[in-house]
Each structure stands twice: as C-alpha cells, then as structure tokens.
Amino acid sequence: MKPERITLMCICLFAFFFFSACEKEETNNKRVVPTPPEVEPDKGRFDEAPFAWDYRFSTVSEDDLFIGDLYISVNNRYMVTPPTLYIGAAYSEKNFGISFKPEVTASKNPLDVIFEFTKPFTGTIDSKHGSIGYKELFSDALESKQYKEYINNRLSPFDVKLVEVYTYEDIEKAFPYNEVLGELLSKEAKKTSTIKGIKSRMTGVLANRSFSVYADTPVQGLFEEKAMNESPENPVYIRSITYGKTAYFVIESQYSYKEVEEAVKAKLSLSNAVNGAEVLKNSTITLFSVPDNRQTANVYTSFQDLDKFLETPFNEHLYGYPIYCQGVFTKDNTIF
Template identity: 50%
Template sequence: MILNKHKSICISVSLLLSLFCSCSKEKEEPLLPESTTGRFENTPFKWDFVHPATTEDNMFIGDRNISVNNLYVVTPPAFYIGAAYTEKEFKSSFRSEIEAYKKSIDVIFTFTKPFTGTLEKGSGSSEYRKLLVESLDSQAYKEYIENKHSPFEVKLVEIYSSTDLNKAFPNNDGILGKNLTKAMSNGSKISDVKSKLAGELSSINFTAYMDYPANGFFQDKDNDMRQDNPVYVRSISYGKAAFFVIESKYPYKEVADAVLSKLSLSNVENTEEILKNSTITLFTVADSQQTAEVYRSFIDLDAFLNTPFTEFSYGYPIFCQGAYAKNNAPFRED
C-alpha cells in the first residue's frame, strides 16, 4: 500500500515537471533552424529596413570591386566623372570603358563653397584625378569637413543562410557575401543562435557632378546614338561603407533595434546585453584603395560610426548617377 502511494506521488511529480517544462518551452524563442534553405530561396531579395531611402537615380556601388584584407584582392578600375560605358557594362563592373572622345565637362564638388574645374582632354581619367586632388587640397574642402556631420544610410535584413547573404551583396557574383561567410567561419562562435542579421551602412562625405550636356555628350554625335546605349557617369558620391553579419541568442527584431539604437534610430534599454550575447563579423571600407578591414567587435563598429572624414581620409566611390548619352535621361537599375 505504501509502495503504491509512493508510486502515485512519483507519477504526479513527473507529470507536473513535464507540464512545467512544456510551459517554459512555449515562452522561449525557437532556435534558428540548422537548414541550408535560404529565406529568399524562392522570393526576390528585399531589405527589411532601409533608412533613409535614397532616390532611385542614386545607384549604390560601394560593394563593387572591393578587396578584403588577407582574403581577396581586386584592382578597382578607373572611375571618374564623364567615364562612359555600354548600358550592360554600367550595370555590372565599370571595367570596359567606351573609347571615344567627349566634349569638355564642367565638374562641381559639393563643398559648402563649391569647388569647380573643367575637363578638356576628352578622354582618360588622369585629368579628373588631378582635379580631385586639387579639390581635396583646397581651402574649400578644409572648411567643409571642419564641422561636417555625415548621417548614415542603414539597411538591415534577417537571413537564414549564406545564399541569402550573397543576395544581399550581389555585385561581382556575390564575392563580398562569400568573403563574409568565409570570415564568419574563422570567427568566434556562440551556441543557441536564434537569429542572423545582415547589414549595410554607408555615409557620404561629398559629391562631384557634371551638368547635363546641352548638345550631345560625345564629340562624334553618332556615338551618342550607338545601339549599346552608352551611359556616362554624371555624379560620384565619395564616402565610407560597412558590411556585417550578426549572429545572436536574441530574436532578429531585438538585435535590429539594438543596432539602430547605436545610430539614434531606436531606443533600446538592453542594447549592451543583446550585443554581449551576439557576435559580429564586420567589413569596413573607408579609403580610396577600396580594401575592407575585417573586425569582430562591436567596439570596432562604434569606431567606424564615430570616425570623421579628414583631408587624407575622404572615402571612395559609394554612390553614382548615370545618364544616357542619347538623351540625358537618368539611368535606373531594374
């Protein structure tokens, strides 16, 4: 009788423990599935958060032709105001320029007191490079950067797999995403990963641009009307960019809010606790050599956010605008 009573008590305790565990599990966030299936496997890629949204005429090129320190090396092509490419080439790499003489071009640098110059040779990048150096040496640029505040454009997205990462950074056949994946595999790990966040930050220092030509772009007007639709570079915005992946024990939304709080775009009380239970793989690009430095600390992210532009660190091309030679209509990505 005592044995049966003892057995009944054990069964009751077991049932209560089982019920308690079940309730506890219901309150927990599920762990990220160990699946290779991407979130964007069967749907078009789209960022979850973009702030502020740039105009559709501005094309982000900050992830093109980037070397990664100790991982990948590429030589950036010459890229300058007035360079012209076929429509197909303009969409991809800026490597094969159309070799045809252009009319003279007036260039304006958007400092507080604009700096201007004229390109008269009609071909090649040397004249523009010389003008760029002169603009950076000018008193107008020194005054411009003294008290400049450079806001960031922010893009965030939840990802499930490396294929999602490649779609977030598709230029150059997704090489940037592949290098981020490789760097992640060499970094520190955390257990119980509940979310993965990919992000892109960009900040413009200044823009150089040309006025639309009134009577054709090329000296030979037949080149304006070529069948391959020539597109010329009308503006270049110089700045810096960062690309990163955060793995966390916290859900995506909380991690995203923690990142945004660093940019004063969200107010989260437990930011430090969230980031302490997360890891970051961070690529930052801020120089004209277009080489990404690899970091693994949120302190390095803070340093990137808080480092101002200087006379010697002005950035690299991160945005551009193109226009069709035949009618000066703005080029827009599909």
C-alpha cells in the same frame, strides 16, 4: 492431488503467464516508440524567395546607384583591381553599374564640374580622353579652402540596410553583384561564430557619405561626334559620384531578430531602444569595413571596432571611395 497443491500450482501458472504478458507488452511498447529524426539543416530564407532587405534608411536619391560593394578586396583574403571611375566616363548600357568595362573612349566635349562642398568648388574638364583631366581637377578640389572648411571633422548620416537571414548561404544572396564578398563574409561569420543557441542572424550594410561631385549637363552632348551619342550600344556616362566609406557585417545573437535590429538602429540614432547594449553584449559580429580609396576591407570581430567605424570622421586625406554614382544616357541626357 490435494486441493492445496492444486491451488498453489494454479497460482504459479497465473503468475508465469501474467509476467510473461507484461514483458511482452513492454517489449511491444518499446517497438512502437519512434526514433527521433535527425535534425535537418535549416532552410534558407531566400532559397525559394527573391532576396529583399527588411529595413532600409537612406537620404540618397533613388536615381543614384549604390556601387560601394562592387570592387572590394578583403585584407589577406582576396584582391581585386577596381576600375577607374570618374565624371564623364562612359560605358555601354549593359555594362554600366555592373562591370564598368570597357569604357567608350571617343573624344568628349568639355564638362563643367561641381564639388558639393558647403561653398562649392567648380572647374572644367577640357581633356578629350581618359581620366587625367578629372584627376587633376579632383586634386585641386582637395587642396581648396572650400574643401578644408567643409570636411573638417565631418560626420554625416549613415545609409542602412538590414535583413534577417536563416543560413550562411542566405548571407551570400545579399551581394548579387559581388559573389566573392558574400562568400567571404559568410565564411568568416561561420568561422568566428561562438554563440550557443542562436536565435537570430542578421546581415547589414552601412554607407557613410563624405561629399558628391557632379557635372553640368553638356549642352553639345558628351561626345564631340554626334553619332557616338546615339550609338547602338546606348552609352551611359557617369554624371555624379558620391565618395564615402562602407561596412558589411553579420550579427548572430541569443536575442530575437527584432531586438537586434532595434539595438543596431539605436547605435545609429534611428531607434530609442534602451536595452541595445545588453542585446549586443550577448551577440557576436563579423565586420568588413572599407574606410578609404584602397577599397580593401579590414576584418574585425568586435562591436568596439564597429563603434570606431561609426565614430571616425572624414578628414582632408580620408574621404573614402566611390560608393554611389548616377548614370545619364548620352543620347538625351535622361537618367539611367
């Protein structure tokens, strides 16, 4: 065989093995590249940690319980009948502030009551049972000159609670005493979400107070029968009620949580953030607002509706519903 042919054959064999090896190496390289894992659902912030608000602002006494979210209906979605809360209503210790049921119905001593207007309105509840005596006094207070002077276009500071949430399930944990409210707010937020590439999600509560009513300490005890004041159920009675309006909301945004928080606080004059309008423009809101004593939330999805809620003052007929109360033990008149 001629040397030239031998050389040509060698070159061909070399080329064959070289390209075969390259192809094999390429195939092997493809095999070692791992398949990207599927994106798992975000872990909730409060799946394993107890729920806590990130920001709170309030001038209400720590002795007052927030009850504004306990019995809330949601327009065309959920209906609940709230209990009748009034000054002097008493309940067992275990039911006070949670269910407010059943009421302790023993005969009561008279109660002197003060409506905290600029010029206080006062009166006495003489009825021994039920809410009639309080309702009559309440009606007289709303017709009084003191109330008309006090409530005229009144705007008071907002109490605020804000928290960053990671998942829609986290939203529900913000309302431990009203699971239905949390579920409906979460569901509505998920349904109306339009933001692509969400960077933050906020849940918040706003409470706006119109006026408070409280009872003087009954010197002879709440109940006529002394033994009832020291009942084994350890009764607690409502000493004060604050009326007002509330709102519950979820904001989803392309901005960081801190930027959204500052934007919301700026709306409430609690921050000097200068780009708040731009932040909220690139965010969405799901808003449940409860403006009156029907205790039914209206559902909105625009920041204009939030502005309307913030800017609408109380008036003679629009004073809200019970959003705070203070409880006192009948046995010794100490605060619950």
